[in-house]
Amino acid sequence: MISQLLETINSKYPLSSRGSAGFDGIKVKGMTFNISSYEAEGLGHVSTxxxxxxxxxxxxxxxxxxxIDTDLPIYSYDRIKAMGNDKLYIEVYDTVINKPSFAPMDSVKQKYSDLPKANLGKQWYExxxxxxxxxxxxxxxxxxxFDSMALEYMKAFISINGAAIEDQEAKNSKTAYYVDGLLSNGxxxxxxxxxxxxxxxxTTxxxxxxF
Structure with missing residues (x-):
């Protein structure tokens, strides 16, 4: 699924590899993490x-x-498969200065409204x-x-045209609030x-x- 999501992004925002700063292949608690990052031309940063x-x-x-280059929110896709269970978390965070219309995403979300929902409860980033x-x-x-929903949702997100960023400092500050919050709140x-x-x-x- 990751490759299909990357292809979807690449169809509008050409991707070029930025490497992993030495983190690719890191082993944590018996799991090996394959990590990559990309520059998406006209969009910003993408990581897997x-x-x-x-x-x-x-x-x-x-x-x-x-x-980074257009005024859209942070988009986070997480998929966890274990012991016959499957979890799909797509979280979208308000790091925008001027909100665009999210109608394409709303339409896809409604289409899949019958999927079994997960309640993540209250979080610091609520x-x-x-x-x-x-x-x-x-x-x-x-x-x-879940695969179909994830792919259609990404296509919907990519179809949205964010506004030109008028205040890069304000945009960066909104992104930093979320990233720093992850590091501080865990x-x-x-x-x-x-x-x-x-x-x-x-932090590195x-x-x-x-991000």
């Missing part, structure tokens, strides 16, 4: 993180879009998580439709890296590779 562990019984994929966030938790039998994935490689290297991973 794919991992497998526990003899292939668990698979986790992440793709993050951090718009104030910037947009309504276009879509989270699901199901079984292996739901995987094909979370399941963040905490794993903090414990395994420490605050300094985790987040600020130079993932």
């Amino acid at each position: 993180m794919q991992s497998k562990g526990f003899f292939g019984l668990m698979q986790m994929d992440t793709l993050i879009i951090t718009p 104030d910037i998580r947009l309504p276009q966030t879509a989270t699901y938790s199901g079984k292996r039998t739901d995987s094909d439709r 979370g399941p994935a963040t905490d794993v890296f903090l414990k395994a490689i420490g605050k300094e290297r985790t 991973l987040f600020k130079e590779v993932l």
